[in-house]
Amino acid sequence: MRRTHYVYRAYDEHGLLLYVGCTGSPRQRHDHHRSQSAWFPYAVRFVTAGPYAADEAFALEAEVIERESPFFNTSRAEVGVKVQRHAFVRRHLQDRRRTDPSLWEDFERFCSVHREAQAEAERRYPTVDHHASYLQARNRLDRVAAEAAA
Incomplete structure (x- = not known):
């Protein structure tokens, strides 16, 4: 091997x-x-x-x-959330296509509907903000270090 x-x-x-x-x-x-x-x-x-x-x-x-548990790796659960978001957006756009076929002819309107669907998917299926959780931990360590030095 x-x-x-x-x-x-x-x-x-x-x-x-x-x-x-x-x-x-x-x-x-x-x-x-x-x-x-x-x-x-x-x-x-x-x-x-x-x-x-x-x-x-x-x-x-x-x-x-x-x-x-590294701060910036994506867990299996978060991958599942991303899949759910993608599926939600896809279903939403397919439903809109059935009810409003002209949507595909107007790119700006399509983009607007797509953004709305993404925002709704993010609201329904939230994920962890890795960057924010890392910065919180880092700030705690910086405070501890500053207190120890004082």
């Missing part, structure tokens, strides 16, 4: 676990996170383990996420 995958963890300056991931291309994945991930500016330390066989790495990643 070829060992081509790595499991990595990203930590902030306080040692808070920001993110856990799995990849066969660590450098490319790092570059992608640098340009796309909300947590990347907070990351000061990366720990990489491996190499593992791909199935071992994916299993380890899932285990670590479940056990260590």
Whole structure:
């Protein structure tokens, strides 16, 4: 079995676990996170383990996420919420298409209906704001550190 995958963890300056991931291309994945991930500016330390066989790495990643609860990983429950949102928007647009076929001919109107459906889906199926929960934890640690230094 070829060992081509790595499991990595990203930590902030306080040692808070920001993110856990799995990849066969660590450098490319790092570059992608640098340009796309909300947590990347907070990351000061990366720990990489491996190499593992791909199935071992994916299993380890899932285990670590479940056990260590990184701030910015999406849980299975949240993936389910995103699927519910997508299904709601799709059903809503299909229903509107049946009742108002001309909607598809007016792009601005379609976009408006789509935005309304997305807003309703977000209201019905809320998710955790990872960024806000991380900043709350970080602020608590900053206060503790300031009190200890005083």
